[in-house]
Amino acid sequence: MIDVMEVFEDRVAEKPVIYIFPPKGREEMDVSVTVSLVPQWKFSAVYPAVPVQPRQLQKSPGECVTWDVHTHRDQTMTEKSTGLTVSYLYWEASTQGRLPSPPDSPRLGSGRQQSDSEEFGPIFDPISSDLSDNDNISVVLPLSRVTQYLDAALKELGLHTEARTSFITYWLPSFNKHTHIALRFISQNAYERAAPLNILPKPDVVVRVFMIFKGVPESDVDSGLWSNATARGVEGVERWRDVVGLDVKDGLGDESLLRVLEWGGMEVRR
Numbered sequence: 001m002i003d004v005m006e007v008f009e010d011r012v013a014e015k016p017v018i019y020i021f022p023p024k025g026r027e028e029m030d031v032s033v034t035v036s037l038v039p040q041w042k043f044s045a046v047y048p049a050v051p052v053q054p055r056q057l058q059k060s061p062g063e064c065v066t067w068d069v070h071t072h073r074d075q076t077m078t079e080k081s082t083g084l085t086v087s088y089l090y091w092e093a094s095t096q097g098r099l100p101s102p103p104d105s106p107r108l109g110s111g112r113q114q115s116d117s118e119e120f121g122p123i124f125d126p127i128s129s130d131l132s133d134n135d136n137i138s139v140v141l142p143l144s145r146v147t148q149y150l151d152a153a154l155k156e157l158g159l160h161t162e163a164r165t166s167f168i169t170y171w172l173p174s175f176n177k178h179t180h181i182a183l184r185f186i187s188q189n190a191y192e193r194a195a196p197l198n199i200l201p202k203p204d205v206v207v208r209v210f211m212i213f214k215g216v217p218e219s220d221v222d223s224g225l226w227s228n229a230t231a232r233g234v235e236g237v238e239r240w241r242d243v244v245g246l247d248v249k250d251g252l253g254d255e256s257l258l259r260v261l262e263w264g265g266m267e268v269r270r
Contacts (some may be wrong), residue, residue, distance in 0.1 A: 018088055018090075019163065024256060036062060043092070076119075092140060142180055146181050157207065171213070175213075185240050187243060
């Protein structure tokens with residue numbers, strides 16, 4: 001029997017950045033931040049530049065990095081080993097681009113693609129995750145609506161003005177290559193399994209926002225291949241709080257708490 005390999009173009013988790021907001025009155029504090037990866041991902045860049053620990057040197061099944069920082073009153077932080085003062089911590093990771101075929105069998109009782117938050121547990125595979133008209137999550141938007149929609153969705157998820165602006169402008173050149181965009185946010189539980197985040201002291205609030213998207217040809221939209229996702233695109237952005245898994249109360253706005261915010265994304269090309 002001949003093994004068949006299905007080839008996927010390498011995918012990059014681009015610009016996940018981590019903000020740390022210390023509690024009011026305790027702005028000067030030491031914080032340790034560790035990001036670990038599943039084996040499907042490999043770090044391609046980190047800043048400030050700290051050593052990437054290979055999987056055989058620590059308990060994580062994949063690579064990991066640790067920043068030891070001291071936070072300041074102006075919401076910047078100094079990474080101790082490099083002496084660099086930054087607004088946030090930055091990492092990127094790329095996939096290996098190949099999976100064995102055939103794919104895993106469908107889960108029992110499943111007649112459609114499952115969402116990240118269904119009863120069988122959160123799932124986000126950096127290599128194979130995709131967007132679908134029938135996944136009950138993805139939305140399809142014409143290019144003219146993407147930035148306004150994203151700003152409203154990100155605001156609903158708790159991102160402050162600078163974070164929303166940076167998020168949208170980072171991805172805007174990629175959006176502009178297409179007439180329509182399919183996008184969805186990954187549940188925090190699913191994302192945590194792919195890129196575990198460990199912070200000491202333990203934060204009171206952690207919000208991790210990760211989006212995957214891809215361009216959709218106008219002909220596919222016109223022919224009705226994305227009719228369900230297009231309809232979801234006119235629904236309120238409040239739905240993303242449930243998808244991502246945020247509490248009703250916006251803890252990111254509570255200055256008495258130690259808060260952590262991360263945002264990032266990945267374009268699906270296949």
